[in-house]
Amino acid sequence: MSAEQNIKVIQTVYEAFSRGDLGVILDAVTDDVDWATEAAGRGAPWYGPHKGRDQVTDFFTQFGSAMEVEEFTPTAYAGTDTDVHSVVRCRTKSRATGRGVDMELHHYFRFEDGQIAYYRGTEDTAQVEAALKG
Numbered sequence: 001m002s003a004e005q006n007i008k009v010i011q012t013v014y015e016a017f018s019r020g021d022l023g024v025i026l027d028a029v030t031d032d033v034d035w036a037t038e039a040a041g042r043g044a045p046w047y048g049p050h051k052g053r054d055q056v057t058d059f060f061t062q063f064g065s066a067m068e069v070e071e072f073t074p075t076a077y078a079g080t081d082t083d084v085h086s087v088v089r090c091r092t093k094s095r096a097t098g099r100g101v102d103m104e105l106h107h108y109f110r111f112e113d114g115q116i117a118y119y120r121g122t123e124d125t126a127q128v129e130a131a132l133k134g
Contacts, residue, residue: 001114003079009116010077010084010109018072022060026053029116035059037121043129066132067092070100084109090123097134101127 001009009028016024029035034049035056041047045062071091078085088105103124110118 001111002081003084005114006081006084006109006111007077007079009111009114010079010086010107011074013116014072014074014086014088017060018069020064022057025060026056029053029056029119030112033115033117033119035119037123038125039120041125043125044132047125066095067101068095075104082111084111092131094131094134097131099131099134101131103127 013025013028016022032052033056034051036047036049037059038044038047039049045066046059050056050059069090069092071089073089074086075089076087084107086107086109088107090105091100091102093100101124106122108118108120109116
């Protein structure tokens with residue numbers, strides 16, 4: 001696929017995330033997708049590696065159970081025929097403590113046959129962990 005097509009897939013995934021449509025997100029990933037935000041981290045329930053669609057479902061369930069999204073605004077995309085990098089302005093708050101997080105997320109997606117096969121995201125782990133702990 002072209003860079004433009006890959007970016008469109010990510011835009012569709014982000015729109016689905018914003019409206020809580022997990023089905024659209026799962027349709028965009030390969031059966032054996034390798035998905036992780038802060039792959040080596042353990043400070044939030046959704047951190048660490050997730051393999052396959054079932055574990056991607058767990059990722060979004062864990063995130064949604066812990067955090068409420070107040071803003072999720074993509075601000076930049078860069079793509080090739082195999083990769084997309086994006087930056088997202090994000091504000092969330094912990095459902096348990098009410099403490100907020102305000103940061104930019106950096107996302108990297110790799111595509112195979114038009115679907116997301118690999119995702120890595122980074123976020124401000126200190127802010128997230130502080131919000132979760134209260």
